[in-house]
Each structure stands twice: as C-alpha cells, then as structure tokens.
Amino acid sequence: MGTLEPEFEKIAALKPDLILDVKSSGDQSRYDTLKGIAPTIGVPQGGDAYKVSWKQQTELIAAALGKVDEGRKLIADTEDKFRQAAAQHPEFAGKTITVGAKSGQGYGAYVHGTGRLNFVERLGFRNNPTIQAKATKDFSVPVSRENLGQLNADLIVMAPIGRPAQEITDDPLYRAIPAVRAGRSIVFDDKTISSAFATDTILSTGYALDKVVPLFATALKD
Incomplete structure (x- = not known):
C-alpha cells in the first residue's frame, strides 16, 4: 500500500x-x-x-x-x-469495524493510530481485534486472499488504490466474508469520497464526515 x-x-x-x-x-x-x-x-x-x-x-x-x-x-x-x-448515530458505539484497501500489493487493513482508524473510533467504532492483534509500527497490515475472512467485522470499509473497485466487489473470496454477504460492506467507488476519508487533513475530514457517515449508517441498517 x-x-x-x-x-x-x-x-x-x-x-x-x-x-x-x-x-x-x-x-x-x-x-x-x-x-x-x-x-x-x-x-x-x-x-x-x-x-x-x-x-x-x-x-x-x-x-x-x-x-x-x-x-x-x-x-x-x-x-x-x-x-x-456520534450523537446522531448511537448505533455505531461498540461496533467492530475493518478499514482496509486493495492495492497492487494486495489486500491490507489499517491499525490503531492511523487517520482512518482515528476517524471511525471518534464515531464510536472499535477496530477489528483480529486485525489489531497483527499491528506493527506500520500503518497497515497485509491480509492474504486466503485469509480474507480476517476482515470480518460488524462493518467493513474498503478502498481500491490504483485499481477499479470491482477488483474488490467481484472477488469471490471477498464476497464470501459474512459481513459482505449480509450487506455490511462499503467499497468506495467515488474517488473524491475515498480520498477525503484517506487524506486525514482538517478540510478533508469535514468533507468525509458529511459523505461517509451516512454510508456507514445505511450499511449497518441492511
């Protein structure tokens, strides 16, 4: 990544x-x-x-x-x-979340202390404990295709990096994850929203709150 x-x-x-x-x-x-x-x-x-x-x-x-x-x-x-x-969405509190991506190097997921995780934790989510247990000093951990089940959480949020979103959504191993089968998965296909969520500046954060929080709420209702 x-x-x-x-x-x-x-x-x-x-x-x-x-x-x-x-x-x-x-x-x-x-x-x-x-x-x-x-x-x-x-x-x-x-x-x-x-x-x-x-x-x-x-x-x-x-x-x-x-x-x-x-x-x-x-x-x-x-x-x-x-x-x-957070006050408008109490349903986020305590829910587990995986925030990850797929790049030319494969799948990966972010760990505590990174911008993406700080964002969702402020809303009440907690990081997928399976992913967090693999954390090092890097901002993400690799997840092999055969271990994509480790991404499973109450909500999965994924971003494509340098490749089409369909490489994630059409992957049969990704689609087999329980949360994905249940509809509790978001794969960013809007580059502006994806970049705002990832960039972690004060301006991008405000925009991401407006655009991403409703997506989280909708996914958890499904």
Missing part, C-alpha cells in the same frame, strides 16, 4: 517560501532534501510515519503560519462535528 514520494525537482521549480510535509514517511534524507529547497515543517520528533493526525497537522501548520488562534478554531469546530455525528 505504497505512498507516492515527492518529486523534488518539481517542488524546487515552484520556488516555495515554505514546505509543509507534516504527514509523510519522516525519512531524514527526504526532510533534508526538502529543507534544502525551502524552510520545511516535517513530521514532529517522535512522530510515526504517515500517522500525524489532522489535529497535529493543523497545530503545526497554524504555528508555522502565525495563525494559532485560527488553527484552534478549526480544530474545535471539527471536534464538535465529530461529537454531533
């Missing part, structure tokens, strides 16, 4: 005054290269690769831009939006 690396020459050609790389691999050579182009705000010390939350990102960016109060307001508004969504 790879993530594209920056094209340094193209970034340099833009002649930026500031580079924001607050959610990245945290690789030192990457940071040093970007810092050589312009002042760079990277992953904070002790932060894990690709796990810097939208809240941390906003705090870092607001401080760098001298807009701390504005950043706090955005954070407060977003947290309030989460509280409202």
Whole structure:
C-alpha cells in the first residue's frame, strides 16, 4: 500500500517560501532534501510515519503560519462535528469495524493510530481485534486472499488504490466474508469520497464526515 514520494525537482521549480510535509514517511534524507529547497515543517520528533493526525497537522501548520488562534478554531469546530455525528448515530458505539484497501500489493487493513482508524473510533467504532492483534509500527497490515475472512467485522470499509473497485466487489473470496454477504460492506467507488476519508487533513475530514457517515449508517441498517 505504497505512498507516492515527492518529486523534488518539481517542488524546487515552484520556488516555495515554505514546505509543509507534516504527514509523510519522516525519512531524514527526504526532510533534508526538502529543507534544502525551502524552510520545511516535517513530521514532529517522535512522530510515526504517515500517522500525524489532522489535529497535529493543523497545530503545526497554524504555528508555522502565525495563525494559532485560527488553527484552534478549526480544530474545535471539527471536534464538535465529530461529537454531533456520534450523537446522531448511537448505533455505531461498540461496533467492530475493518478499514482496509486493495492495492497492487494486495489486500491490507489499517491499525490503531492511523487517520482512518482515528476517524471511525471518534464515531464510536472499535477496530477489528483480529486485525489489531497483527499491528506493527506500520500503518497497515497485509491480509492474504486466503485469509480474507480476517476482515470480518460488524462493518467493513474498503478502498481500491490504483485499481477499479470491482477488483474488490467481484472477488469471490471477498464476497464470501459474512459481513459482505449480509450487506455490511462499503467499497468506495467515488474517488473524491475515498480520498477525503484517506487524506486525514482538517478540510478533508469535514468533507468525509458529511459523505461517509451516512454510508456507514445505511450499511449497518441492511
């Protein structure tokens, strides 16, 4: 489930005054290269690769831009939006969820501490314990096709990465998972919604709450 690396020459050609790389691999050579182009705000010390939350990102960016109060307001508004969504959907509380994807490397599922899991946990869901038990320092764990049953949960949310959604929905082993057979599965086929759910910035999070929460509610009713 790879993530594209920056094209340094193209970034340099833009002649930026500031580079924001607050959610990245945290690789030192990457940071040093970007810092050589312009002042760079990277992953904070002790932060894990690709796990810097939208809240941390906003705090870092607001401080760098001298807009701390504005950043706090955005954070407060977003947290309030989460509280409202959770209150409107008490049926989410305590339900298990698998949040995963299929890429060129196969199937995988995300673990606690990542943006996608933080999103659903704020709504009351808890991560699939079978998946969480496999967690390492990486943001996801691989799941082989023969073990797709490990994805089973009260709700399964999957995203295609670099391939059509039909590669998931038409997979007979995926369709055999009990939750999928029961209709409690969402496979994102709208790239805008999928990207908003995955990106985990303060702007994308607000959009995802508007678009994704109704999908969760509908799937759990089926």
